Amino acid sequence: MAALTHAARHIDASEGTPEADWLPWLASAGLSTVAAESLVPDGARAVVVAPHPDDEVLAVGGLLASLATLQREICIVAVTDGTASHPESNQWSALDLARTRPAETRRALQRLGISQEPVRLGLPDGRLQALRSQLEDRLLPLLRPDDTVFTTWRLDGHPDHEATGMACVDAAARIGARVVEAPVWAWHWARPNDPRMPWARARLLALDAESSQRKRLATQAFESQLRPDPSTGAGPVLRASTVARAARPFEVMFP
Template sequence: MAAVTQRLIDPGEGTPEAEWLPWLDATSIQAIAAEALVPEGSRAVVVAPHPDDEVLAVGGLLSCLAALGRELRIIAVTDGTASHPGSSRWPPDVLERIRPAETRRALALLGVPHDLLRLGLPDGGLKALRPLLADALIPLLLPGDVVFTTWSADGHPDHEATGQATALAATCSGATVIEVPVWGWHWAKPGDRRMPWRRARRVLLDGDASARKRSALQAFESQMQPDPSTGSGPVLRNSTLARAARPFEVVFA
């Protein structure tokens, strides 16, 4: 096992794909097909803390499920209005309008119907609102749903709060939760003991699903551009985009 490092999201690129890919290829993570993960007759629901998390986490899987004709629903917990703090180029009122539109474009590129429900909770404030979020999700989930959300130990407070609230709501609703790491790939190292590898499953993506996911990420223009008003680089880092280009997605089932 690799040494455990601090669980922090620093400004850098994080653990590079050049380290992750050989380790993932050598590790016996069980493969699972999209049709087995979401059986016929089940609905797939994605609970995303921010616009773009649904694509980063399971964009390829969503494309596969859409091609299979599965019923899909995307729940956007926040509108991602805190992605550019202090920016005059991307102030919160602009992001509130732009980021949901980017999600709709991304879903279209994935071939996913636009069943997008926005809860409008505050970006950056979900930790204190976990009970409220759980209460909002309970009537939206059905018994037999397969619910995908961010990992409850992902390192980002909104991701963790969303994962925890979704798990509570699913327990009350009779749905099944599958967690997906997004920021965990940044701060963790191959073999990190805090990642629940025994629950890990590798969802293989065909060439079309992989290409659609890469194209869908380009829809998030606000996150792909440097911000001249603050001097900050793109929110979606090169390492994040490299991880999203994998021909598979790893979920914690």
């Protein structure tokens, strides 16, 4: 994989690489496949560590729906409450977001078939790079050696995603747990067959119709992120391209 500088994984204001480019390439790339049962074997637990409310769904929402059907034990860890999603907004204050976004997560998880309340760490949105060691320490007592930890890719492009991914990798190594990373923003800045992506270790998880539909419905639960902000003129935080990627009948992850 080519070396990745911050500039190389820049997230600009566009819709990013269109699905019309990604889907044909992913269909023909010959990525190795993986099943939910092998990612989280019987008796193991899935721990999903999300930097922000909605990342758990965007990254592995279809997998979570499948695991709920399989009755696997699931723990969701919310690192932040997503209070920095609407900077300078007169419509969405940090206090409003602190109430709204966790509630949206609960609705989304219910649509995936998950009733457990997430573990909330309450770390500040947008500042996880400086708090990576603290995040790692907060994760340690939550993890067990038989866990499979799912999180955002450590080179995803968003600083909070990258800090969370690295903290999970380090914490899991100390515990002896397995880590699976999932790209979220990388689909925006990368291109098909992009040498900056670790395709050799990529695995494709096919989603059945029910799991795929549950993920689409869960994505729609994040209403605060799907509406434009008239007070700033900003468009939705979850762009149309992000929503389209969440509608894929598969998920790609990096074990």
